Amino acid sequence: MAGTETQKEAFHIVAVVGSLRKGSYNRALLREAIEAVPEGVTIEVFDKLADLPLFNEDIETQETPDTALAFKEVIRKADALLVVTPEYNSGLPAVLKNAIDWASRGSPSVFKNLAVGIMGTSPGAMGTVKVQAQLKQSLGGLGAYPLAAPDFVLPLYKSKFDANLKLTDEATVTRLTAYLDRLRELGTCLSAIREKL
Template structure:
């Protein structure tokens, strides 16, 4: 069983990106278990002064969740042309300790939806860039950006949209394939 952890860049309970993640959980292909790590909301802003011998408990739990996963799925909206601060902060925590971070070499894909006509591609590009610099093995070919989310999902949940569920299943399959191709030692 391939274990994938999802990080959702929107903290709002009813967000389209949270719903997109719910669709991914529900429609995960056989052999893939997708879980959502909601604890990124509890991470303090990254500060090397508090990341010493006894980092905050939220950071320890977060790093362990990443270490235990075979791959990561970032699901993000676009805030002011980039990724939400909570997601960037999570990537900062995941990138440490330098040289031995839990994200190092971990397959990672970015998907999401936004109100605009491009579906959040700027945020997705920034998330891929930051994750790659943090050490993740970013799947650059996995691009799922669903535009005009407020209109498209006004009366339907993403899990009921066949096109969306197909795209999400494809992203998860690509992550599982990448994890199988080069297992990451924890």
């Protein structure tokens, strides 16, 4: 049985974090997700969003930045995208929106028929509900398929992580694995209709 499993191609997720802060709780959440990944699933982190200039069609016309091209390429090759993000002023962090704008350029879109998981944690009781709704609207408009409810929203992060930014809540770890498994199921279904760009 083990030999059969190793012969199967892994389901590959590319992940981005909507926070640039090294000590970000959302970065910590992604690290925990990587540790809790289901068997047969891999996660690659694209951690160069800070290198992207603000989207400007004049820049694009001259030469698309290498980081933008690299981001599009990892999305193109992935089976799914995982976005882990905080909520800034009830909305999207600028660095994340900027990355989506760069990656959205060109036809066919790298987002077309792409499974997308969205996770987020915050200190408040509402978690990242508003930013997740905005992301679903934006990515859905680009042809992607954000994973439907139940969403992965983790409120009150100080009660979930210790001083070293490690999850102390076993129920949350279980939720992470289950959520990533659902993302794999959605991505596997979409692979039959997703264009190989």
